[in-house]
Amino acid sequence: MTQLPVLNLSGNATATTSDGRRPTLPPRHLADLDLAGRRAAVADLGEPAFRAGQVSAHYFGRLVRDAEAMTDLPARTRAAITEALLPPLLEPVSELATDNGATRKTLWRLHDGSLVESVLMGYPDRVTVCVSSQAGCGMACPFCATGQAGLTRNLSTAEIVDQVVWFAGLAARGALPGCPDRLSRVVFMGMGEPLANYNRVIAAVRRLTEPAPEGLGLSQRHITVSTVGLVPAMRRLTQEGLSVTLALSLHAPDDDLRDTLVPVNQRWKVAEVLDAAFEYAARTGRRVSIEYAMIRDVNDHPWRADLLGRLLSGRLAHVNLIPLNPTPGSKWDASPKPVEREFVRRLRAAGVPTTVRDTRGREIDGACGQLAASGGGKVGEREGGLLARRANEETQ
Numbered sequence: 295m296t297q298l299p300v301l302n303l304s305g306n307a308t309a310t311t312s313d314g315r316r317p318t319l320p321p322r323h324l325a326d327l328d329l330a331g332r333r334a335a336v337a338d339l340g341e342p343a344f345r346a347g348q349v350s351a352h353y354f355g356r357l358v359r360d361a362e363a364m365t366d367l368p369a370r371t372r373a374a375i376t377e378a379l380l381p382p383l384l385e386p387v388s389e390l391a392t393d394n395g396a397t398r399k400t401l402w403r404l405h406d407g408s409l410v411e412s413v414l415m416g417y418p419d420r421v422t423v424c425v426s427s428q429a430g431c432g433m434a435c436p437f438c439a440t441g442q443a444g445l446t447r448n449l450s451t452a453e454i455v456d457q458v459v460w461f462a463g464l465a466a467r468g469a470l471p472g473c474p475d476r477l478s479r480v481v482f483m484g485m486g487e488p489l490a491n492y493n494r495v496i497a498a499v500r501r502l503t504e505p506a507p508e509g510l511g512l513s514q515r516h517i518t519v520s521t522v523g524l525v526p527a528m529r530r531l532t533q534e535g536l537s538v539t540l541a542l543s544l545h546a547p548d549d550d551l552r553d554t555l556v557p558v559n560q561r562w563k564v565a566e567v568l569d570a571a572f573e574y575a576a577r578t579g580r581r582v583s584i585e586y587a588m589i590r591d592v593n594d595h596p597w598r599a600d601l602l603g604r605l606l607s608g609r610l611a612h613v614n615l616i617p618l619n620p621t622p623g624s625k626w627d628a629s630p631k632p633v634e635r636e637f638v639r640r641l642r643a644a645g646v647p648t649t650v651r652d653t654r655g656r657e658i659d660g661a662c663g664q665l666a667a668s669g670g671g672k673v674g675e676r677e678g679g680l681l682a683r684r685a686n687e688e689t690q
């Protein structure tokens with residue numbers, strides 16, 4: 295009998311933070327509140343309500359995160375506004391860059407010492423940020439580095455939004471060579487299981503997509519929420535009236551294998567999880583993205599491609615194959631390229647649109663499944679080295 299990983303679905307974290315403290319949610323921040331809530335918070339300070347709009351326009355419209363830089367606020371109110379609406383949430387601990395600065399990974403320390411990472415990816419036509427929704431993750435997928443340490447805690451709405459606003463500010467300052475200066479896409483594919491932190495993630499999506507000064511004004515279609523397949527939460531998402539892209543981390547078309555690769559499958563089986571994904575597609579008209587890490591001799595067999603093809607044929611879905619990224623201590627490798635090509639061929643022959651994801655960020659452990667918040671290096675310390683090494687490689 296196969297030994298299956300033990301799964302903690304309660305959402306109760308057991309870990310402590312990086313410095314041994316008990317994990318706690320951060321103080322309230324303006325991005326936790328809608329505009330009405332921000333007005334009420336400002337009124338509590340004895341300030342006129344319009345200040346809420348001013349502060350929000352700075353934060354979401356001009357990507358200014360520091361009240362001291364909001365020079366149209368009276369100097370005497372800035373400290374109180376900081377305390378009530380702009381407490382610092384993310385302290386950068388290290389920043390790594392590659393691809394000539396077009397891919398950047400930042401490790402943040404949160405107010406309680408929890409560590410999370412986000413990755414920025416610049417392309418000629420778009421800038422995407424991959425955000426974390428939890429510190430750690432409780433889903434225990436054995437091939438994913440984040441899953442190995444367990445869950446520390448959920449992130450607050452503002453801790454999620456602030457990752458995006460920080461990077462949007464970086465892009466706006468022209469930090470990404472050869473890329474647009476407007477950050478346009480957000481993928482919830484960093485640390486954590488977004489649908490296990492449902493309310494805060496949905497509030498973050500709303501804040502990211504409402505027009506300024508209420509929010510950041512991104513298009514819902516340019517936001518991707520990825521899940522291991524928490525079926526009740528997927529059904530709830532279907533009812534939200536949002537048109538975000540849903541990604542489902544399937545990784546195996548059969549229950550025997552998926553029970554081990556994505557332990558939550560022990561609770562919600564392949565047929566049920568696909569059904570929930572198809573319902574989302576039917577309700578929103580948005581094609582769902584089926585994520586499938588290609589693991590040598592584990593899930594890359596031709597018969598599995600054929601089975602996946604049968605499950606998805608004629609559905610509003612496409613497959614995104616991810617060559618397995620290396621993680622510490624893992625016994626698994628990526629599938630050889632010819633095996634990957636055959637897998638793609640069979641899926642396409644079944645009429646299923648299929649792409650292979652690039653492995654952006656691998657050399658800085660910033661690719662899918664590599665985020666583990668292990669620390670190391672001060673801000674900028676390793677960046678120069680990496681950039682220099684990269685430049686060398688390119689001239690050789």
Ligand code: SAH
Nearest residue numbers: 438483486487520521543585618619662663
């Ligand atoms: N918990 C959510 C969000 C994380 S998204 C989810 O699982 O969907 C990160 C994606 O990268 C998921 O599809 C995940 O299964 C995949 N992944 C994890 N470890 C990986 C690895 N080592 N190589 C390639 N992809 C990996």
